Amino acid sequence: MYLSRETLTLDALVVEQEHVLQTIQDLSVWWAEAGTSESPPFDALCCKVHDLRVALANHFQHEEAGEHAAVERGDAGATQDHLDRLVRIHALFLADLDLMTARLRAAQPGTEHESDVSKAFAGFLSRLKRHEDEQMHVLREISETPTGV
Secondary structure, rough: OOOOOOOOOOHHHHHHHHHHHHHHHHHHHHHHHHOOOOOOOOOHHHHHHHHHHHHHHHOOOOOOOHHHHHHHHHHOOHHHHHHHHHHHHHHHHHHHHEEEEEEHOOOOOOOOHHHHHHHHHHHEEEEEEHHHHHHHHHHHHHOOOOOOO
8 A cells, every 4th residue: 555665754755745835826726817817727737747646646655654653653643544644645636636637637718617627636735734733733743752753
């Protein structure tokens, strides 16, 4: 199930988390601006969604590897159930991105489908940001404990 056992240091994971959050913010701003054009750039968005998927898959592997290591060490609060939930959530986000890519490729400018795709993408980014904000909160709590990860 775990594609990588590479665990990052806590500091490196925090930096990566900050980068993911910034990427989400940048993509949200870009899409808000691009969406106001007469013909939204769905081809460019497809490329950005693909790049986001690659980055998230890598990031999710790091999060999962860190959580797996914490479970193996018996760290307080680290449970197999939490790890399994995290893996499921990550898989759903990646599946949503795959579906989003398919929907973007099928979107026709000026149609109702275009509006639906745009709303779905904005909703996806909002859910992803909420998840990543929660993960950042967890990382900050861990970094404030005397033992860290």
